[in-house]
Amino acid sequence: MHESFWQKLLKFYIPLALFILFLLFPFYWMFNTSLKPMKELYNLKLNPFYIHSPTLDNIKTLFFETIFFRWMYNTFFVAILSTVISLGASLLAAYAIQRLKFKTSGPTGLAIFFGYLIPPTILFIPLATIIFDLRLWDSLWSLVLTYPTFLIPFCTWLLMGYFKSIPKEMEECAMIDGASRLRVFWRIVIPLCLPGIFSAGIFAFTLSWNEFLYALAFISATESKTVPIGLVTELVRGDVYHWGPLMTGALLASVPVALVYSFFVEHYVAGLTGALKE
Amino acid sequence: MAKVILENISKHFVSKYSTEVIAVRDFSLEIEDKEFVVFVGPSGCGKTTTLRMIAGLEEITEGKIYIGDRLINRIPAKDRDIAMVFQNYALYPHMTVYDNLAFSLEMRKFSKEEINQRVREAADLLEISELLQRKPKQLSGGQRQRVAVGRTIVRKPQVFLFDEPLSNLDAKLRVQMRGELKKLHERLSSTIIYVTHDQVEAMTMGDRIVVMKDGLIQQVGKPLDLYFHPINKFVGGFIGSPTMNFIEAKLVASNHKLYVEADGMKLIVPVEKAQQLQGSINKKVTLGIRPQDLSKASSSVDGETFKAFVEIIEPIGNEIYLDVKAGRDSLIASVDPKTKVGPHEEILLQANLENIHLFDAGNEKTLL
Numbered sequence: 120m121h122e123s124f125w126q127k128l129l130k131f132y133i134p135l136a137l138f139i140l141f142l143l144f145p146f147y148w149m150f151n152t153s154l155k156p157m158k159e160l161y162n163l164k165l166n167p168f169y170i171h172s173p174t175l176d177n178i179k180t181l182f183f184e185t186i187f188f189r190w191m192y193n194t195f196f197v198a199i200l201s202t203v204i205s206l207g208a209s210l211l212a213a214y215a216i217q218r219l220k221f222k223t224s225g226p227t228g229l230a231i232f233f234g235y236l237i238p239p240t241i242l243f244i245p246l247a248t249i250i251f252d253l254r255l256w257d258s259l260w261s262l263v264l265t266y267p268t269f270l271i272p273f274c275t276w277l278l279m280g281y282f283k284s285i286p287k288e289m290e291e292c293a294m295i296d297g298a299s300r301l302r303v304f305w306r307i308v309i310p311l312c313l314p315g316i317f318s319a320g321i322f323a324f325t326l327s328w329n330e331f332l333y334a335l336a337f338i339s340a341t342e343s344k345t346v347p348i349g350l351v352t353e354l355v356r357g358d359v360y361h362w363g364p365l366m367t368g369a370l371l372a373s374v375p376v377a378l379v380y381s382f383f384v385e386h387y388v389a390g391l392t393g394a395l396k397e
Numbered sequence: 398m399a400k401v402i403l404e405n406i407s408k409h410f411v412s413k414y415s416t417e418v419i420a421v422r423d424f425s426l427e428i429e430d431k432e433f434v435v436f437v438g439p440s441g442c443g444k445t446t447t448l449r450m451i452a453g454l455e456e457i458t459e460g461k462i463y464i465g466d467r468l469i470n471r472i473p474a475k476d477r478d479i480a481m482v483f484q485n486y487a488l489y490p491h492m493t494v495y496d497n498l499a500f501s502l503e504m505r506k507f508s509k510e511e512i513n514q515r516v517r518e519a520a521d522l523l524e525i526s527e528l529l530q531r532k533p534k535q536l537s538g539g540q541r542q543r544v545a546v547g548r549t550i551v552r553k554p555q556v557f558l559f560d561e562p563l564s565n566l567d568a569k570l571r572v573q574m575r576g577e578l579k580k581l582h583e584r585l586s587s588t589i590i591y592v593t594h595d596q597v598e599a600m601t602m603g604d605r606i607v608v609m610k611d612g613l614i615q616q617v618g619k620p621l622d623l624y625f626h627p628i629n630k631f632v633g634g635f636i637g638s639p640t641m642n643f644i645e646a647k648l649v650a651s652n653h654k655l656y657v658e659a660d661g662m663k664l665i666v667p668v669e670k671a672q673q674l675q676g677s678i679n680k681k682v683t684l685g686i687r688p689q690d691l692s693k694a695s696s697s698v699d700g701e702t703f704k705a706f707v708e709i710i711e712p713i714g715n716e717i718y719l720d721v722k723a724g725r726d727s728l729i730a731s732v733d734p735k736t737k738v739g740p741h742e743e744i745l746l747q748a749n750l751e752n753i754h755l756f757d758a759g760n761e762k763t764l765l
Binding site for chain 1: 452453454473474475476479480481483484485487488489490500501504505548552663702
């Protein structure tokens with residue numbers, strides 16, 4: 120029996136609407152704040168949900184008084200490179216652990232997992248020494264090289280689960296058909312795992328885009344900063360929060376991530392649920 | 398096309414808890430060129446493992462395998478010149494039927510024209526020409542099956558391997574594909590090794606059947622040889638449907654005649670069989686009677702009939718299965734559909750004594 124409209128409204132649409140409201144509120148708040156002049160922000164008598172005298176001053180401040188675009192470029196550079204490196208390494212690692220079944224494949228998988236469990240707040244101290252020894256201090260490469268330390272374990276585990284869902288016979292069949300192991304990987308495994316690879320890639324990209332601790336620890340030159348660090352260190356001067364430009368920056372910084380998600384959302388969901396369509 | 402020779406093949410696995418599991422022991426078999434050989438047995442008997450060793454998907458622990466004159470133990474799967482159909486078909490879901498068929502030829506660097514010609518040929522043969530541009534998920538079970546077979550024949554390999562290819566199909570389609578595969582074998586006149594757990598499939602398709610259990614070959618032979626002359630109790634019970642009845646009994650001699658005596662029945666052993674049984678007198682034996690060798694008798698004949706109590710009646714159509722109790726033994730009799738019999742009735746059953754089987758109660762080997 121079909122549910123009536125009212126039942127559907129009560130059970131589905133109203134909870135969904137509340138949930139969406141809750142999720143989108145921060146974006147609304149950022150948007151709202153970014154268009155208000157400083158005076159209005161600190162005036163408690165005005166309705167905070169409404170913009171009384173809209174202004175573009177905050178955007179001007181962000182664009183012309185800081186090097187926001189440089190930070191955006193830096194963030195892209197780091198996020199894309201570390202994602203590519205991590206995906207490449209994880210694809211091979213996950214496949215080897217899942218399919219080649221060498222003697223230590225089980226323990227290797229576990230070790231990678233344990234590696235992921237070490238909190239970055241501890242790991243950044245030894246990593247800082249290494250970065251210093253490599254003379255990569257203040258260089259974007261310090262981030263490109265350290266992000267994979269948490270991205271690779273993460274992607275490897277995600278992809279391992281995905282590889283497991285591919286019937287072994289398909290690969291065996293391809294091998295009997297005359298393909299080498301690498302050929303099988305390239306022609307059969309990768310195309311079938313695209314949803315999984317997409318979701319691992321999106322995760323890796325988002326994690327590196329939002330990363331804060333390593334970027335804060337390893338970068339101090341203004342022109343090498345990523346967006347999260349740049350905004351917080353350059354727009355909070357002493358104890359003065361420049362809320363307007365801060366929120367503008369945060370809003371603009373969330374656009375690429377939102378775009379990436381909406382672009383690949385179908386693959387992404389399929390990847391998470393491990394739905395391999397035969 | 399080629400002979401396949403397996404010499405003393407064994408396969409040992411090391412299980413998760415580091416205990417050694419022997420999946421196949423000392424398997425020796427010579428498969429003739431163009432022969433259709435079926436490996437049959439219950440699950441876990443090692444039949445699939447043996448097939449996978451021939452395919453090169455499993456390492457061979459001991460022994461040698463030859464295809465043609467070539468020792469293939471160390472040759473990787475891709476160079477063995479074999480083709481295999483898997484139970485779940487293992488079609489490549491992201492490729493069209495055409496690409497599925499063409500894949501192995503592409504890997505072997507055939508020219509575009511040659512690939513096209515061979516794919517069309519195979520598609521015609523299997524009547525899947527109109528499906529070539531579809532993806533596997535748009536096909537029915539039977540069509541997928543055909544594509545899986547087509548993928549093997551485009552390459553014209555020396556040996557075809559089939560791993561339970563019909564078990565995912567519904568009963569009707571299975572019977573149809575059984576016939577088609579047999580016809581295909583005649584047309585291609587190629588060596589086929591076929592694995593199944595279904596004895597009907599084995600009986601209807603195989604030139605020769607290899608019955609396996611616990612990694613050991615029990616018996617190798619033509620279908621009807623296995624049916625009429627099972628070498629042990631296991632083969633007797635495995636081949637034939639419904640299953641052969643087994644009755645714990647004792648061989649006794651009286652008045653120069655030999656009898657099989659069990660609870661509630663005493664059957665006379667035909668003279669020509671009796672001679673082979675002299676050594677087993679007064680020993681415990683297992684009597685095997687196929688359900689088809691039991692029929693309803695109208696009057697009691699000493700040494701041939703026995704009383705049975707009908708518990709369940711299962712009309713099949715061309716025969717009726719009677720689940721009966723004779724003494725403490727439960728038996729199945731497959732009788733003529735015109736037989737008049739009611740449930741919970743006591744009847745007389747007559748055994749066709751020419752076709753009885755006797756097995757040693759200890760080692761279960763045939764005594765006849």
